[in-house]
Amino acid sequence: MDLKTLLTRSGVSKTAYYHLIRQESLLPKSLHALAKVLEVQPVQLVETESPALAKIHRLRRAQEDILSQNPGVDPENVWHCLLLLEKSPWERLERGLLRAQNQNFYR
Amino acid sequence: MIVGLSAATLQGAPVVTQDIDLWFKDLKDPNFQKALKKVGGIYVPPMKLHPPTIAGDDLELFDIVINMDGLGEFSKEIKNTIEFPLGRQKIKVLSLERIIKSKEAAGRPKDKLTLKVLRDTLKVLSSPITKG
Numbered sequence: 001m002d003l004k005t006l007l008t009r010s011g012v013s014k015t016a017y018y019h020l021i022r023q024e025s026l027l028p029k030s031l032h033a034l035a036k037v038l039e040v041q042p043v044q045l046v047e048t049e050s051p052a053l054a055k056i057h058r059l060r061r062a063q064e065d066i067l068s069q070n071p072g073v074d075p076e077n078v079w080h081c082l083l084l085l086e087k088s089p090w091e092r093l094e095r096g097l098l099r100a101q102n103q104n105f106y107r
Numbered sequence: 108m109i110v111g112l113s114a115a116t117l118q119g120a121p122v123v124t125q126d127i128d129l130w131f132k133d134l135k136d137p138n139f140q141k142a143l144k145k146v147g148g149i150y151v152p153p154m155k156l157h158p159p160t161i162a163g164d165d166l167e168l169f170d171i172v173i174n175m176d177g178l179g180e181f182s183k184e185i186k187n188t189i190e191f192p193l194g195r196q197k198i199k200v201l202s203l204e205r206i207i208k209s210k211e212a213a214g215r216p217k218d219k220l221t222l223k224v225l226r227d228t229l230k231v232l233s234s235p236i237t238k239g
Binding site: 062082 | 112113116117118119120121122123124125126127168191193200223224227228230231232234236237
């Protein structure tokens with residue numbers, strides 16, 4: 001896609017575009033200052049991912065790491081174990097008991 | 108101590124369990140009888156082929172274990188427990204490694220079904236990622 005088409009489709013003027021690309025950073029200076037103290041990249045402070053989605057991504061990365069280190073383990077077992085480890089031990093036990101009651105084992 | 112699949116669940120194993128298995132050092136311990144009485148329970152001693160059990164409202168979920176296949180005596184296995192806080196108490200839970208060993212020794216069809224899940228859980232727990 002050429003620049004002219006891009007600007008036309010997005011409704012951004014040439015002036016605005018060239019102003020943007022001349023900026024050293026599009027993030028406020030205050031954000032850079034905070035990031036410097038926290039020793040992180042500024043972009044990490046503007047995470048727009050929801051907490052629920054962030055959790056899933058974190059657990060997926062953990063699952064992938066565990067699977068790569070342990071060939072032969074069942075990915076579903078790893079996934080469900082990681083989900084349970086997010087809960088307190090007593091919540092895990094409650095879940096195990098409730099599921100057994102709901103399943104009516106010997107039907 | 109808590110043993111069996113309930114102990115495994117506490118440690119993160121994604122398994123279902125119908126009851127909570129409790130292994131006591133000495134069923135004749137007066138403190139055991141006292142605790143049971145406090146929660147409105149009754150100790151039912153072993154009869155013929157029936158193992159000892161606990162009776163009482165809300166206690167049907169608990170099962171008494173008197174020995175564990177493939178494991179040592181209580182006094183030895185108590186050293187292989189993890190403590191989980193519950194209120195002001197610390198509850199001893201048999202480690203997943205020992206639960207796996209007892210399931211392997213028991214060899215019942217239902218034990219064989221859960222062994223893969225338990226072994227995979229142990230690998231997850233042993234991973235540097237979950238050890239933190």
